Amino acid sequence: MSSRAEDTSSRQRRIPVDSPNGSRELPSTPRGQRTRAKLVQAARTVFERDGFLDARLLDITNEAGISAGSFYTYFDSKEEIFAAVLADVEEEMLHPRVDTVEVGDDPIEKIRVANRAYLESYRRNAKFMKLLIQVSAIDDEFEQLRRRRAEAFVQRNAKSIEDLQQRGIAKAEVDPRKAASALSSMVSRVAYTVFVMGEEWDFEELVETLTLLWANALLIDLDAA
Amino acid sequence: MSSRAEDTSSRQRRIPVDSPNGSRELPSTPRGQRTRAKLVQAARTVFERDGFLDARLLDITNEAGISAGSFYTYFDSKEEIFAAVLADVEEEMLHPRVDTVEVGDDPIEKIRVANRAYLESYRRNAKFMKLLIQVSAIDDEFEQLRRRRAEAFVQRNAKSIEDLQQRGIAKAEVDPRKAASALSSMVSRVAYTVFVMGEEWDFEELVETLTLLWANALLIDLDAA
Amino acid sequence: MSSRAEDTSSRQRRIPVDSPNGSRELPSTPRGQRTRAKLVQAARTVFERDGFLDARLLDITNEAGISAGSFYTYFDSKEEIFAAVLADVEEEMLHPRVDTVEVGDDPIEKIRVANRAYLESYRRNAKFMKLLIQVSAIDDEFEQLRRRRAEAFVQRNAKSIEDLQQRGIAKAEVDPRKAASALSSMVSRVAYTVFVMGEEWDFEELVETLTLLWANALLIDLDAA
Amino acid sequence: MSSRAEDTSSRQRRIPVDSPNGSRELPSTPRGQRTRAKLVQAARTVFERDGFLDARLLDITNEAGISAGSFYTYFDSKEEIFAAVLADVEEEMLHPRVDTVEVGDDPIEKIRVANRAYLESYRRNAKFMKLLIQVSAIDDEFEQLRRRRAEAFVQRNAKSIEDLQQRGIAKAEVDPRKAASALSSMVSRVAYTVFVMGEEWDFEELVETLTLLWANALLIDLDAA
């Protein structure tokens, strides 16, 4: 039974940004998978080059070397293919986490490592981060998504701060959740300024400064560690 | 490879963002000045309601109660009237600074006062800040403008930090310019999260937490003060 | 206050076919009225020539000698301009009613006069009637409209039949409303067959045959008259 | 004047409506016959649900559970599969005629039986009749086809009327062919109004009223029978 009878007036656009690969199931045939992959790759290229707004679907299909109509075999809208690009990038950003170096127990070293990892990843994907921030500023769905992703990050940092407080290493009397939110904001916003806006800042000094400010802000007592 | 990368005729548009009131001189006649003012007022309303992209010039002229064609008597583009709105808002945001309360010499109190002033202003103009960030994400001219404005703010903070360091009050061995940049980033980004994204955070606690983190980050020694 | 804030997702199309001139108020300026009139005239030409479905908006605007975009200054859709054409035609079809010849009291003559008037009007507007029937078959809104218009016609005939029955002239024991519906159906459908489908049928004989069948069906007793 | 009047490549499409099952020979293999049957069945469902215009070939193949490309193994166009549906329905509508009850020689009873049979069949296939009328209004080929089918019906009625006239039972001095055309029009159009448009009319009263009007119109003299 086709489901077309009742959809008379609904032209709503759904962007199920939660599902990891965009909204619809991946194409079943290898050919389809290849085409879809070409599209996503082309979309990333075009988006990063022209920005979300100036990118036309035709630019994307041309870049992918397929016909205009085929776009709709895989995606319903520019938003939806952007979600697929985002999913791709995130997978790419999460994989390198494998090389988690041994950190020992030095709390400052831990902060440094986390900051360095974040900043390296940001630098590596600077063009995409700029794009993501643009799209988030335009589209509330993506704004919410970005917020939820950031929240996960903040939670982890909050845990860590709470732990340091309980062990008497972090002295500052702040709510861990809120301190984590503020300090994470600091790091991510500085990353934007440096890697997207192009503010000059030596990478190592960047890591050190942010790590120092972070640790100081929590009044980390190295002797207690 | 699509050949669209160098297409200059895109959505961007030169906006003389330096002149305080947008590009052209104000209208000479009182009637003209009134019409222009109505337009700017209407533009702010519409922009804040619909966002920059969804706002049509017709919406603005309708809201202002004038005809479509008259728009071009005063502005050349949506970007230009946005610049005028921005100039208006900034004037409004700078004026209240007059009530600079006497702060005494407590360095932390000084930070607190500055943060509170900034956060209050952000809260008061949250809708516009959201809009400004949207436009900055879309339009490089405004991005640069925003950066220059922020830079002025950072400079002032850098001065203050340097002063504290020289007086031996701020112990942290950080470049004052960079510390100022990072800490300002923290405050402004948190302000966005709270006042635009709607994260729950009691206003006083917000002021206190940010002030505390800021002061700690610089290792301000109250005894030295 | 512009009303655009809340219309985010509604792409419904309203065809307020009841209002005599289509949906929106007529243009205020003479120039606008002229352009609108040109459009409606062109639409009738194109619709009658190509049919509703094959008529493209571009055909209409070309025929009217105006640009494509101007169409939307006056109408929102093909349906809406069709409604305007329909309103025009109906006005045109109702005016000639002025020449209501004196009919005397012969009931059959009355039927004959009514049938002749209807058939003449149908013949004169045969192309449009074909079009109207096509659109009614496609678009439920117009189907309903046509039904309501026909209903008014049936009501008048029902009144007349009831009157004849009460005066003992029409003997047939039928519900006047239903007889009127059936006999009106006969006349209109035959008119379609003859004037649209092109079935050969001498006009006078057509009038006479339908009048005779109508009168007989009601068992009109001329002696009783 | 737009030059589109003679554009032959419009929506029309040659359909060999005479051959009873659509244009091409039936598939030879049983599998092919089954697939074809599924398609025709699905087409009827989709057409009756969505109308001819809104039905997409994909809806039909989905409903039939076969792939898009397979459609063209059996039909060349939407028109052609509609012709096949039409052939199916007509076969279905003609079969039940078998139960032709013995009617005796009462001329009115004969009319009543014919009307009842027609109306029952119309009621049973109301959705399809609506569809058929829609397609006829869109596609001249089907309009002609419908006309020829109706003509056969009229011929039969004309014969019957002529017979009654020759036997002195029908007194009305009308051309039998034309009277048959008009009265058949009455019945079919009323059937549409009741069964498609939903006008309220008790079925038995419907049969009686139409039969009475038909018999009266011909001035059938029961005593002469």
Add this chain to the structure above:
DNA sequence: CATGAATGAGTGTTCATTCAT
């Protein structure tokens, strides 16, 4: 015979911008 991915022509619609009045 069946599949379903790929095609691409064709048109509606928006809205910043111009300009005659």
Add this chain to the structure above:
DNA sequence: TATGAATGAACACTCATTCAT
């Protein structure tokens, strides 16, 4: 200055049809 009708470039989107597998 103000008006508002007219313009037209630009682009998304649909879906019947083809064809390699």
